[in-house]
Amino acid sequence: MAREKGMHRLDWWPVSLSLGGTFGALSLLCGLLLLAAPGVVLGFFDYLTHYGFAVAPRAISPLSLVSAVVVSFIGGFLIGAIFVPLYNACLKHCGYD
Numbered sequence: 001m002a003r004e005k006g007m008h009r010l011d012w013w014p015v016s017l018s019l020g021g022t023f024g025a026l027s028l029l030c031g032l033l034l035l036a037a038p039g040v041v042l043g044f045f046d047y048l049t050h051y052g053f054a055v056a057p058r059a060i061s062p063l064s065l066v067s068a069v070v071v072s073f074i075g076g077f078l079i080g081a082i083f084v085p086l087y088n089a090c091l092k093h094c095g096y097d
Contacts (some may be wrong), residue, residue: 008091010084010088012085016078016080016084017080020073020075021076022076023072024070024072024073028069038059
């Protein structure tokens with residue numbers, strides 16, 4: 001089976017945008033859940049992540065929710081921008097490019 005040259009390469013822009021959007025959406029979902037039911041959400045995720053480490057619920061403001069979504073988007077975008085060149089370099093090293 002013949003390989004097409006460059007067929008597996010990723011473009012950094014769509015990957016970075018999709019990772020940023022995913023991280024931002026998860027952050028928004030988390031914030032909305034915290035606004036709706038902080039005690040239940042913190043108790044559930046406390047059980048999953050810390051197993052009994054008590055975290056007191058605190059109110060979050062709409063500004064902190066927006067800033068968390070923006071920071072999460074930027075973080076995801078940067079992760080995508082770092083991941084794609086590394087992935088493409090690995091493809092080149094292994095002969096897929």
